Amino acid sequence: MDRSTGLRERKKQRTRAAISDTAIRLFLRHGFDGVSVADIAAEAEVSKPTLFRYFPTKEDLVVHRFADHQTEAADLVRGRGPGASVLDVLHRDFRARLDARDPVTGLSDHPEVLAFHGLLRSAPTLVARMGEYLAREEEALAQALHETLRTERPEITARLLAGQLVATRRTLALANWERIVAGRSADEVHPKAVADADHAFGLLRDGFREG
CATH class of the missing domain: 1.10.10.60 (Homeodomain-like)
Incomplete structure (x- = not known):
């Protein structure tokens, strides 16, 4: 250039x-x-x-702040070292973001971040646009998994795992945001957020066992 x-x-x-x-x-x-x-x-x-x-x-004026990060999980998957577990890499990344109070994790009590998250949920068209962003993030992650996983049925496995990972991170972020909106500080919520993340990624590793 x-x-x-x-x-x-x-x-x-x-x-x-x-x-x-x-x-x-x-x-x-x-x-x-x-x-x-x-x-x-x-x-x-x-x-x-x-x-x-x-x-x-008009919606892109708001949602692009998330869309600019929609390939980050895919990049982590492609860049992981030999023998590194996909779930371990993404788990560590989410934990590090919690420690940094990254707004993407929902664990930020900065007034501007809270106002922005409220804005995202204030209009149906913004909610729908966020859904499109999540779908593109899931597609990018599935492609990265398909390229790098060594497993039987890699295509369907990649799509299933990508869907579970995107839904898991979204659910964790929403839970954190709801606690902070209810009046708790990010520091107060942090231990619970970490425990929830460990539990969530544990479920992905080991599967759900009833009882």
């Missing part, structure tokens, strides 16, 4: 971030349905066509 190309790319990234930050600020102030794309473009000082080049839909 030459210098001029690098400068153009950095300018595009700054413009994209500025548009998204403006949109989220307006959504938090007036509600998702109370702000139009024209409002956002005017506040960000860009044209509507420019805005849509960066964000094809």
Whole structure:
């Protein structure tokens, strides 16, 4: 990449971030349905066509913050060392994110993070868009598992495991977020969040046994 190309790319990234930050600020102030794309473009000082080049839909202005991370689990699977267990790698990653109070785990009590999570659940179209993001994350993870697993029936095994992993992480994050919204701090919730994560990944390793 030459210098001029690098400068153009950095300018595009700054413009994209500025548009998204403006949109989220307006959504938090007036509600998702109370702000139009024209409002956002005017506040960000860009044209509507420019805005849509960066964000094809109004929902993408919010959900892209998650969508930008949708291949992280797949990248971990592909990058794990020889003999490393998929579940161990993803379990350790989730535990490390809990320790770091990563918003993706639901274990963050920062006011801006809580407000953003509330925004995500405030409109049916945003909830639906998040569902599409999770589906793409699951598809990317399934592809990585299919490429790297040494097992019988790798295609269906990869799809089943990817679905279970994405659902597990989503369920853990939701439980953590609900506890914090109920008034507990991230530090208070952390031990329970760790125990839940260990239990969840244990179920994936060993299977569910009734009784």
